[in-house]
Amino acid sequence: xxDLELWxxxxxxxxxxxxxxxxxxxxxxxxxxxxxxxxxxxxxxVDLVIPGPEWVELIMQDLEPELHYEAQIGLTGLxxxxxxxxxxxxxxxxxxxxxxxxxxxxx
Numbered sequence: 726x727x728d729l730e731l732w733x734x735x736x737x738x739x740x741x742x743x744x745x746x747x748x749x750x751x752x753x754x755x756x757x758x759x760x761x762x763x764x765x766x767x768x769x770x771v772d773l774v775i776p777g778p779e780w781v782e783l784i785m786q787d788l789e790p791e792l793h794y795e796a797q798i799g800l801t802g803l804x805x806x807x808x809x810x811x812x813x814x815x816x817x818x819x820x821x822x823x824x825x826x827x828x829x830x831x832x
Contacts, residue, residue: 729792729818729819729820730819730820730821731792731818731819731820732818732819732820734773737773737794737796737816737818738771738773738796740816741771741773741796741798741814741816742771742798744814744816744825744827745771745796745798745811745812745814745827748812748827749761749811749812752812752827752829753811753812753829753830753831754830754831757809757811757830757831760800760809761800761811764800765800768800768801768802769798769799769800769801770798770799770800770801771796771797771798772796772797773794773795773796773797774794774795774797775790775794775795776788776793776794776795776815777795780793780795780815780826783826784815784826788815791818792817792818792819792822793815793816793817793818793824794815794816794818795813795814795815795816796812796813796814796815796816797810797812797813798810798811798812798813798814799811799812799830809830810830811829811830812827812828812829812830813827813828814826814827814828815827
C-alpha cells in the first residue's frame, strides 16, 4: 500500500460530497433533494465507515478495510443525531481507482 497515492480522510469526504452533489438531483426524490438543498449548510454531514458485507455481495468484489470506505451522506437531526441518510457511496482511498458505487435513499 505504500506505493499507492491515497486520499486523506478529509479529501475522501470532499470527494464523496462532490460525487453526491453531481448525482443527487437525478437519484433522490424531489422532496429529499429539495430538503437537502435547503438545509445542507446547517445540517449536512458525511461519515466514513467500514463497508459492510452487503457491498461485497452487491459488487461481487472483495474489499480491503484499509482502502475502501462507505461514505454516508445525509442531514442531521436537531439533536445532532443523523436522521436521514440520503446516500451511501462506496469509494476507494486510492486516487487512481475509479471504484464508486452508490445506494440512494429510496433504492
